[in-house]
Amino acid sequence: MSDNASPPVQAGDKPVLFQRLALIGIGLIGSSIAHAARANNIVAEIAISTRSAETLAEAERLKLGDAYSLDPAEVVEGADLVILCTPVGACGKVAAVISKSLAPGAIVSDVGSVKGSVIKQVAPHMPDGVHFIAGHPVAGTEYSGPGAGFATLFENRWCVLTPTQDTDPAALAKLTEFWDRCGSQVEIMDAGHHDLVLSMTSHIPHLIAYNIVGTAADLETVTKREVVKFSAAGFRDFTRIAASDPTMWRDVFLHNKEAVLETLGRFSEDLSALQRAIRWGDGDALYDLFSRTREIRRRIIAEGQETAMPNFGRDEGGLAPTDEDTGE
Amino acid sequence: MSDNASPPVQAGDKPVLFQRLALIGIGLIGSSIAHAARANNIVAEIAISTRSAETLAEAERLKLGDAYSLDPAEVVEGADLVILCTPVGACGKVAAVISKSLAPGAIVSDVGSVKGSVIKQVAPHMPDGVHFIAGHPVAGTEYSGPGAGFATLFENRWCVLTPTQDTDPAALAKLTEFWDRCGSQVEIMDAGHHDLVLSMTSHIPHLIAYNIVGTAADLETVTKREVVKFSAAGFRDFTRIAASDPTMWRDVFLHNKEAVLETLGRFSEDLSALQRAIRWGDGDALYDLFSRTREIRRRIIAEGQETAMPNFGRDEGGLAPTDEDTGE
Numbered sequence: 001m002s003d004n005a006s007p008p009v010q011a012g013d014k015p016v017l018f019q020r021l022a023l024i025g026i027g028l029i030g031s032s033i034a035h036a037a038r039a040n041n042i043v044a045e046i047a048i049s050t051r052s053a054e055t056l057a058e059a060e061r062l063k064l065g066d067a068y069s070l071d072p073a074e075v076v077e078g079a080d081l082v083i084l085c086t087p088v089g090a091c092g093k094v095a096a097v098i099s100k101s102l103a104p105g106a107i108v109s110d111v112g113s114v115k116g117s118v119i120k121q122v123a124p125h126m127p128d129g130v131h132f133i134a135g136h137p138v139a140g141t142e143y144s145g146p147g148a149g150f151a152t153l154f155e156n157r158w159c160v161l162t163p164t165q166d167t168d169p170a171a172l173a174k175l176t177e178f179w180d181r182c183g184s185q186v187e188i189m190d191a192g193h194h195d196l197v198l199s200m201t202s203h204i205p206h207l208i209a210y211n212i213v214g215t216a217a218d219l220e221t222v223t224k225r226e227v228v229k230f231s232a233a234g235f236r237d238f239t240r241i242a243a244s245d246p247t248m249w250r251d252v253f254l255h256n257k258e259a260v261l262e263t264l265g266r267f268s269e270d271l272s273a274l275q276r277a278i279r280w281g282d283g284d285a286l287y288d289l290f291s292r293t294r295e296i297r298r299r300i301i302a303e304g305q306e307t308a309m310p311n312f313g314r315d316e317g318g319l320a321p322t323d324e325d326t327g328e
Numbered sequence: 329m330s331d332n333a334s335p336p337v338q339a340g341d342k343p344v345l346f347q348r349l350a351l352i353g354i355g356l357i358g359s360s361i362a363h364a365a366r367a368n369n370i371v372a373e374i375a376i377s378t379r380s381a382e383t384l385a386e387a388e389r390l391k392l393g394d395a396y397s398l399d400p401a402e403v404v405e406g407a408d409l410v411i412l413c414t415p416v417g418a419c420g421k422v423a424a425v426i427s428k429s430l431a432p433g434a435i436v437s438d439v440g441s442v443k444g445s446v447i448k449q450v451a452p453h454m455p456d457g458v459h460f461i462a463g464h465p466v467a468g469t470e471y472s473g474p475g476a477g478f479a480t481l482f483e484n485r486w487c488v489l490t491p492t493q494d495t496d497p498a499a500l501a502k503l504t505e506f507w508d509r510c511g512s513q514v515e516i517m518d519a520g521h522h523d524l525v526l527s528m529t530s531h532i533p534h535l536i537a538y539n540i541v542g543t544a545a546d547l548e549t550v551t552k553r554e555v556v557k558f559s560a561a562g563f564r565d566f567t568r569i570a571a572s573d574p575t576m577w578r579d580v581f582l583h584n585k586e587a588v589l590e591t592l593g594r595f596s597e598d599l600s601a602l603q604r605a606i607r608w609g610d611g612d613a614l615y616d617l618f619s620r621t622r623e624i625r626r627r628i629i630a631e632g633q634e635t636a637m638p639n640f641g642r643d644e645g646g647l648a649p650t651d652e653d654t655g656e
Binding site: 156206222228254257260264268270310 | 441466467468469470471476480483484485486488515524525526528529530531532533534535536537538539540541542543544545546547549550552554555556557558559560561562563564565566567568569570571572574575577578579581582585588589591592594595596598599602603606607609611614615617618619620621622623624625626627628631633634635637638639640641642643644
């Protein structure tokens with residue numbers, strides 16, 4: 001599949017793929033799935049459950065679904081596709097709650113950034129005849145909540161599915177088609193390898209971003225106001241992913257501990273070497289690294305995973321201070 | 329000045345501020361100054377010098393100036409404003425070469441990301457009656473070279489000037505007006521403090537970005553192709569500043585060693601604490617940091633230094649793989 005994935009299927013006149021989609025959790029990803037499933041005519045009905053009454057009411061106000069309940073067991077009744085869109089740490093608990101209400105033959109999946117832990121948490125609760133296939137749409141923004149989602153979030157992004165040896169091929173094909181029709185390219189991967197790859201392309205970048213923003217906030221020699229004013233020199237780029245959902249990211253680090261610590265170890269080792277090069281004035285070592293790193297961006301742009309516009313194509317001209325008081 | 333800076337002066341019918349602007353170095357910043365000075369009618373004539381004949385020819389092809397020479401001493405003759413736009417490490421050498429050709433009363437400035445070292449390198453070569461005021465327009469993109477510049481690069485960005493006790497107030501006022509008319513807001517700062525602030529808002533972010541891209545490229549357990557494919561999960565953000573000019577950045581780290589090592593020490597200390605929190609499963613410590621970091625981005629957006637659009641307002645829909653072979 002992976003590299004030879006066919007282009008996203010157009011909505012066109014295709015019949016719906018699932019009769020009832022149950023979304024447990026309705027944040028950025030859950031609400032984007034709701035929009036995408038609707039826009040592309042992939043499901044007939046959407047049932048939504050989430051833990052907070054306030055969030056559920058917002059989802060209803062936004063008309064994201066057809067049925068709403070605070071009880072996840074209720075919304076999975078009669079659903080032929082159930083997608084867990086909660087933080088990774090909540091998956092096991094939800095799986096236990098919905099277990100007895102799942103319809104025979106239903107496909108259950110998730111969207112978590114960690115796959116090994118989710119499989120370990122969820123699989124034991126899955127009744128016979130229900131197909132659990134863990135998944136991860138590699139897409140997002142720095143915004144959270146039911147109002148943050150949009151139908152095109154998954155377009156041209158990869159969605160990783162991590163079936164096991166026992167996975168039913170027909171169920172896998174159907175879930176693959178679901179993501180295809182959401183605009184994604186599907187990649188099949190081993191859960192452990194997913195967790196290692198994503199520790200590098202997602203988890204460590206988030207950790208580093210959170211960390212540098214924390215360091216900047218805590219410096220006593222540089223004021224927050226100065227950090228804000230001169231952030232356009234590089235720092236502001238990091239604040240985007242450091243504005244991501246705290247609960248989601250706490251759970252990612254708690255549930256992908258091994259891979260994260262391994263990759264972080266490599267990052268820190270490399271950083272120590274750079275630090276030493278600076279201390280000893282080794283300009284050649286610095287220049288060597290700084291020239292090598294352009295290549296990866298070139299390839300990311302060539303693969304359609306990034307814009308070639310300077311500064312991400314930010315609307316710099318349109319930026320202007322608001323009236324908000326931001327002094328300290 | 330700083331916080332009460334008046335809004336950028338409009339080009340309008342104002343007379344030119346300088347008769348002859350000499351730009352030594354014509355990369356992203358030099359060429360953007362040429363465009364901005366022209367667009368805003370700030371100077372009558374622009375003379376350009378750079379070390380490479382090829383780059384100079386490109387500048388001429390782009391019609392960035394009125395006079396061109398490979399000899400910097402030649403272009404500063406008769407110039408009432410000279411701006412060094414070379415990498416920080418080349419400033420002293422250039423200052424020595426142009427010293428005897430500088431016109432009495434001329435203002436000499438620079439655009440380097442480090443100010444203490446530039447002052448130390450340049451000041452000794454300045455003849456009596458010439459006003460040297462170090463400067464740093466805090467603006468840029470990840471692109472380099474004479475073709476990368478554009479007239480609006482400095483709009484709504486800060487430009488730091490670092491005068492000393494001996495600086496002539498009239499010269500400082502005139503240089504401030506120059507940057508005002510380029511669209512910048514001018515901030516006056518002590519050189520040492522500038523170097524500390526920018527180590528946090530610019531130098532360490534670049535170092536971290538270069539480092540993480542290097543780590544990703546060197547992992548033997550994750551292929552470059554996987555890094556590229558799944559980069560939209562966070563990693564791609566870092567590749568932007570890691571695609572910046574290698575020579576410029578080598579010089580920044582060699583010339584701001586002390587502040588960079590100090591700030592990097594703080595970053596690493598904080599990262600060790602985070603690492604420990606992950607190892608020990610301290611979810612509260614992670615959650616605490618991850619909730620604090622949103623605030624700084626909110627302020628950066630409120631100050632007009634960043635867009636509030638999700639994903640920097642990237643044109644995600646417009647991204648598509650090119651035909652280029654990016655396999656490995």
